[in-house]
Amino acid sequence: MTSPMDVTIKRTDAVLREVGRVVVGKRDELQLIMIAVLSGGHILIEDLPGLGKTLIARSFASALGLGFTRVQFTPDLLPADLIGSTIYDMHSGRFSFRRGPVFTNMLLADEVNRTPPKTQAALLEAMAEGQVSIDGETFPLPQPFVVFATDNPIEYEGTYPLPEAQLDRFAMQLRLGYLSETDEMNMIRRRLERGSQPAQIAQVVDAEGLLEMRQSVEYVTVHPDVVGYVVSLAAATRGHPQVEVGASPRAELDLVQMARARALLNGRDFVVPEDVKALAVPAMAHRITLRPEMWVRRIRGEDVIAELLRRLPVPRATTS
Structure with missing residues (x-):
């Protein structure tokens, strides 16, 4: 009899193959996104325009059989435009709640740093608790619920940096970067061969299937030494001389859960330090706040986490 873990591995491979038919290259980044989705986390991609961020989100939604909504975050976007609002129904004489675009399985928050903090904050409850509250009532969101946000790092005018509380809700932050010349040629060749027809993504699973895949991650065990390694890493960020605010306990929880998902995708039912x-870098770097002078020295969170990984003692891999 096939175990739930084996089913998840097969489904994940099929999803990545299907997405890879449309998204050229970036196999490692696609696998990281799949790990975040499997662990129940949200993803933030900070990169230049035109690198395929929207295509990646839409492709994953199609392959996973999830409802997909794209919201372009702009300076005039209001919280009600995102989560919905209460309106008066003249026929019934009652107020009713009109659901906003956040009521979906996968929400693409495009250029999330272009909207004011008040609207950014409207996502906090949705991301942390899978629900929204309005006028004293709580409305659960469809499950699974994944926020796939993009952030434009090169334009500062008319943008609002994401606050620490918002960044901490993202399990992972990625940068895609440009394709290699070979991959770019392959991308253009695919477009020429396809003609004017849009790329088609076959559905591999559905929302219920993804929830089952997430549940299979719970079968992966974590040795206390590995837990101690994660805690030591987070503690080291809090005492680092270049860091003003270190990694939160939520960062530790997300890192452990994503490590379990990675172990599962590698055919193991236990987590190893690797x-x-x-x-560690995609899970923690965006969650630490560096001292102001580090900006002048061009030191980033990724540099601090990488340094700590080199310095901290690594526990022996163990299965028990």
């Missing part, structure tokens, strides 16, 4: 090391 799982933690492979995910």
Whole structure:
């Protein structure tokens, strides 16, 4: 009989193959996104325009059989435009709640840093608790619920930096970067061969299937030494001389859960330190606040986490 973990591995491979039919290259980044989705986390991609961020989100939604909504975050976007509002129904004489675009499975928050903090904050409850509250009532969101946000790092005029509380809700932050010349030629060749027809993504699973895949991650065990390694890494960020605010306990929880998902995708039912090391930078770098003078020295959160990974003692891999 096939175990739930084996089913998840097969489904994940099929999803990545299907997305890879449309998204050229970026196999490592696609796998990281899949790990975040499997662990129940939200993803922030900070990169230049035109690198395929929207295509990646839409492709994952199609392959996973999830409802997909794209919201262009602009300076005049209001919280009610995102979560919905209460309106008066003249026929019934009652107020009713009109759901906003956040009521979906995968929400693409495009250029999330272009909207004011008040609207950014409207996402906090949705991301942390899978629900929204308005006029004293709480409305659960469809499950699974994944926020796939993009952030434009090169334009500062008319943008609002994401606050620490918002960044901490993202399990992972990625930068895609440009394709290699070979991959760019392959991308253009695919477009020429396809003609004017849009790329088609076959559905591999559905929302219920993804929830089952997430549940299978719970079968992966974590040795106390590996837990201690994660805690030591987070504690080291809090005492680092270049860091003003270190990693939060939520960052530790997300890192452990994503390490379990990575172990599962690699055919293991236990986490090894390499799982933690492979995910520490995308899981923690955006969650630490550096001292102001570090900006002048061009030191980033990724540099601090990478330094700590080199310095901290690594526990022995163990299955028990």
